[in-house]
Amino acid sequence: MGHNTLIQPAQAKPIALRRTERRLRGRLLLPLIVAGLVVLPILNLLSTLLSPSFEMWQRLWETILPRMLGNTLLLLSGVGALTLIIGTGMAWLVTAYQFPLRALFERALLLPLAVPSFVMGFVYMATFDFAGPVQTTLRAWFGQSFRPPDIRSGWGAILVMSLVLYPYVYLLARAAFREQAAATYEAARVMGYTRMQTFFRLIVPLARPSLVAGMALAMMEAMTDFATVRFFNFPTVSEGIVRLWEGRMDRAGAIELSLLLLGVALCLILLERTLRGKARYHQSGGASKRPPRAPLRGAAAALAIGANVALLGAAFVLPVGQLIAWALSYVQNSSGAWRAVFAQYALNTFGLAALAATVTVFLALLIANGVRLRGGRAARIVARLATLGYALPGAVIAAGVLLTLAPVDRAINNIAQQMNWSAPGLILTGTIGGLMYAYVVRFISVAFSSVEASLEKVKPSMEQVARTMGATPLRVLWRIHLPLVSQGMVAAAILVFVDVMKELPATVMLRPLGMDTLAIWTYMAAAESFWEEASLPALTILAVGLVPVWFLMRVGNRAEQ
Template sequence: MHTRESIWNWRGWGPLRALAIAALTLIPLVVVLASFFDPQLEAWEHLATYVLPGVLWNTFVLVVGVGFGVLFLGVPLAWLTAVCDFPGRRFFSWGLMLPLAMPAYVLAFVQVGLLDFTGPVQTFLRAWLGSSSWFPPIRSTGGVVLVLTLAFYPYVYLLARNAFITQGLRAVEAAQLLGYTRFQAFWKVALPMARPWIAGGVTLALMETLADFGSVSIFSFDTFTTAIYKAWFSLFNLSAASQLASLLVMGVLVLAVIDQRLRHNRRYAVKSFTPARIALQRGAKWSATLFCALVVAISFAVPMIQLVVWVVDVWKEDFDARYPVFLLHSVWLASMAAVVVTMLGLLLSAIRQHHKDPATQLIVRLATLGYAIPGTVLAVGVFIPVAWLDNQLITLAGWLHWDVKQILKGSLVVMLAALSARFLAVAFQPIDAAMQRITRNQGNAARSLGLSPKKVLLHLQLPMVRGGLMTAALIVFVDVMKEMPITLMTRPFGWDTLAVRVFEMTSEGMWDRAALPSLAIVLAGLLPVILLIKKSESGFH
């Protein structure tokens, strides 16, 4: 008979414990994918005729456009701030990451409010030039691509900058010794060496593009995410929503596999040093400053100013007793999710450290797939099994003569389950990185003193990963504050958050009234960005 400690140490329990946590992600994923292999002909006929042609084309155009856009912005900006010296470089090296604090849907409605026909920009142009008919329409495919490019280029910028700052200038100098010009050295040597990092950043940006719901809904630009939402809440056809979700998740999983493969090519250690820089001369240095300043202004500074202006205009008439409730709901949900997801991330990392067998390692990878799955897909994948379980519980309650109409559907438990699946990877990464700093010798020494794995976790690992836990909790908190589709699709009736308020106001074109909750979300989003900036600066300078 096994003792309690021997059961904990039994290697075969590693995959089972990891699988229990991974079920949060795997069950919704399997449910959604299973619907693809069990098609309902009526739903597919409707989708194939009226939905899929437009959605597939829009998604293709969006992915291609944003992919080229983030490359065009991210790579040159990364090269300039990592390798070159020009006025304002120190500010722009971290200032170019500020758009990460602004959700894409906030940037979307601010840009529409600024650049639409009735916005201040075109109004000024008509007053100055007499006409603004030549001004490109922001409510267009190009407008969606522009907004998502400005929102997601920091993924490429950050990863490419990390690559360039560790090897870029040295690669250029080595190539110049072989007779290359500086431009040829960049194009033929430095850029190919950084390709895995750049491709990884583009992959992350494209996964965010496929997962985006708020921005495309503001532009009335139909993609898979908006089609899933409309199928569920407008057509009341959960089967059609599930079929669409299955198609979307297949595309996203392909990108996730590509990202995992690229990560294997980004494994050299980053050493802290202050590199010599290429001093740009004359017009080149001011062109670099202007380019960086323009990107920061369009993607963050001007939208922030416009949000503040709107808030000042509508503060007295818009702020009422509902806003403390919106804020309370947002903070409560984000806090609960941060605690739950951080604990799950810690347990998953501890299991991974204690059980090195291939089965456990594979299950841990599967458990962290949630970051790649759009919120609309997870909402559908969680709701379907919950609805089935709810029906069984209601049937059981009927046998017991209890008058119950619903138990789990529309509850906060469902929201937390979907949010945990979505953001488990976000918490797991910093915790696992901190956990890996604990050497095997330290663990062996602790166990040689008679400490069980549980005591090793409590007395050795927890104190040493405290920083990782705080980072994980902070990032999850802010991500949940910004998250829109899961909250919108799984919340209890009337249970609104700041993100839901933004969606409701932007759906009615009331940009100024969406500014107050948006500003609160952006200010909260600045916290992890500041943390990321500090880590980036301390790690590479």
């Protein structure tokens, strides 16, 4: 106001103020850039739509495309339907009924989550194929002309994948069933509905959002797979992309196909959103007690146990038992040269997975924090875009990453040439840089949801109260945020680590020479029918995959108490 205010000592402060504001804006800008980089490969892929290559499409359409597309849709609907039935049914069985060993089964039903579908695929193929022990035995009993349906087919692939993917539906269905208030259920019973009628008329419709979400997750996993369908001679679009890419080095063709698969993936996302609808039913009274379990006796109990034993036997005990048997035989019969190979591949795998987990969790934290600070619709859209990757098949992401990074590599080499430096080579696409990029795009949503959930534990009032008590922003971050968020970060890192270990298509397409992982070893050996050799890396992946499953079991257990 007056001139005299200009000479007050407080005058020095606006500079500090401006600096704070600048820093704040910087904090919002960085997440935006990161999110943009995550979406970039997908956008790049979409932009190829602008210059379609009709010739290529015609060629594809006349040769492999119709069959691949048909197979993909068949696989997706088959896996969707089967996982929905198995997952929902088992979840209802263990939440609504009481029978011997129920608590044990309830947790054990999560175990198949640890088995990658391509591992399941080769074990089943080896076991049930023409030359496998089952058919050989059957032929010995029923004569040489005995021909059971061929497992190397679409239904074989659907069955095998559903056996390891049903836990997605099971997990979400069980959570939804548990949340449902006893009062809702009891109201229906009082109105004259039987337990079964209540299930179909009330319980399932109420749980629909969760069931659809679980089913969509299973279908996304099925869509990204290329190895299992290859074992079963059931080529899908994912398989086609990898085939064009590595077999004929036809990158342009692979990219066009990726675009098609991206379309399928986007349809799936849309379908999920539509089926889930606006239905986000919130149950009143979260703490309400769950309906009592109806005890099963006699034949019914035996049937329930039988169903669990059969499912677990087929989806976990059989593959794990077979793998262990093979691994033992392999270790005993081979020269021991496998040790060095195994050590190298394990080192590659753990190194890649650890690096990817660290980078991904860090970036997820950056975006989650930005979204939280910023709030608002724009930030939410950024977050959603950045986490789209999980719904996209690995092959599509790999193609997008290559499209994005190849021009950068070219530009770098051009500059080097003009400067008369020695050409640096493909420093992005030819190294683990490209692979890391693909991993981040694909798995950041896994890390994001975990990190975001733990950030929510830090209420704004906690930050504020800490500030009023004289804590600087840095100290607030260190003493309040970090301890509260660290659990979520560790969980996120474990999930990404395991996902990277299991990842196959993007790794196959983008790995630099010599960077073979345990998953690739498994796949290569299995493709050559070296079952015993494949069993060793497969078991390792499976064992590490059990870590998050074990956590999941404990969480479920705690919720129960």
